[in-house]
Amino acid sequence: xxxxxxxxxxxxxxxxxxxxxxxxxxxxxxxxxxxxxxxxxxxxxxxxxxxxxxxxxxxxxxxxxxxxxxxxxxxxxxxxxxxxxxxxxxxxxxxxxxxxxxxxxxxxxxxxxx
Amino acid sequence: xxxxxxxxxxxxxxxxxxxxxxxxxxxxxxxxxxxxxxxxxxxxxxxxxxxxxxxxxxxxxxxxxxxxxxxxxxxxxxxxxxxxxxxxxxxxxxxxxxxxxxxxxxxxxxxxxxxx
Numbered sequence: 001x002x003x004x005x006x007x008x009x010x011x012x013x014x015x016x017x018x019x020x021x022x023x024x025x026x027x028x029x030x031x032x033x034x035x036x037x038x039x040x041x042x043x044x045x046x047x048x049x050x051x052x053x054x055x056x057x058x059x060x061x062x063x064x065x066x067x068x069x070x071x072x073x074x075x076x077x078x079x080x081x082x083x084x085x086x087x088x089x090x091x092x093x094x095x096x097x098x099x100x101x102x103x104x105x106x107x108x109x110x111x112x113x114x
Numbered sequence: 115x116x117x118x119x120x121x122x123x124x125x126x127x128x129x130x131x132x133x134x135x136x137x138x139x140x141x142x143x144x145x146x147x148x149x150x151x152x153x154x155x156x157x158x159x160x161x162x163x164x165x166x167x168x169x170x171x172x173x174x175x176x177x178x179x180x181x182x183x184x185x186x187x188x189x190x191x192x193x194x195x196x197x198x199x200x201x202x203x204x205x206x207x208x209x210x211x212x213x214x215x216x217x218x219x220x221x222x223x224x225x226x227x228x229x230x
Contacts, residue, residue: 031217033218033219035221040224040226041223042120042206042223043157043219044221045219045220045221048217091217101162102217106155106156107156
């Protein structure tokens with residue numbers, strides 16, 4: 001089983017603060033996705049990282065893929081209440097039948113307090 | 115258009131009822147997925163359809179029966195469910211069912227199912 005660990009699992013911060021969440025695995029990712037999910041809604045794809053050492057920016061969000069492609073981080077600058085949600089990392093893999101499937105990490109639940 | 119739609123938004127059903135969840139996408143995606151998500155947990159994969167054929171069934175009980183009538187539609191037929199089946203049911207699609215593009219999934223808003 002290719003487990004994905006995310007940390008922290010819960011994070012409550014004040015508006016304007018910076019934060020970083022992490023996604024780690026013991027095995028190499030071919031690619032990794034980050035999603036954000038708001039309560040009662042489906043996850044929304046934020047970014048895909050593919051190349052070791054890659055950095056992608058999406059407004060105040062910065063995504064980094066580790067050089068060894070075993071870890072990734074999401075950094076949010078000057079967090080806003082609209083950033084509140086569940087942040088999920090996900091990786092692709094192959095199941096026992098040879099079919100590709102996505103596995104999600106347990107998620108980081110972020111609350112930004114106004 | 116990157117929208118996946120799901121109906122109904124909410125569903126309450128008894129254990130003897132038969133109901134169906136519906137999902138639709140018009141992005142030309144060739145893979146569609148059903149996930150189940152319990153509170154405070156990540157989505158758990160149930161089924162994958164690739165080119166309208168069932169390619170993955172993650173050992174889901176037979177009281178859940180998926181159907182893919184065409185490349186844009188995905189249904190999940192429910193019968194004789196248990197209270198523990200109450201959850202958010204998410205549909206997703208991806209451009210392909212293999213290769214890196216299969217990992218970028220677009221989710222619908224989900225159906226909140228309550229089994230009484």
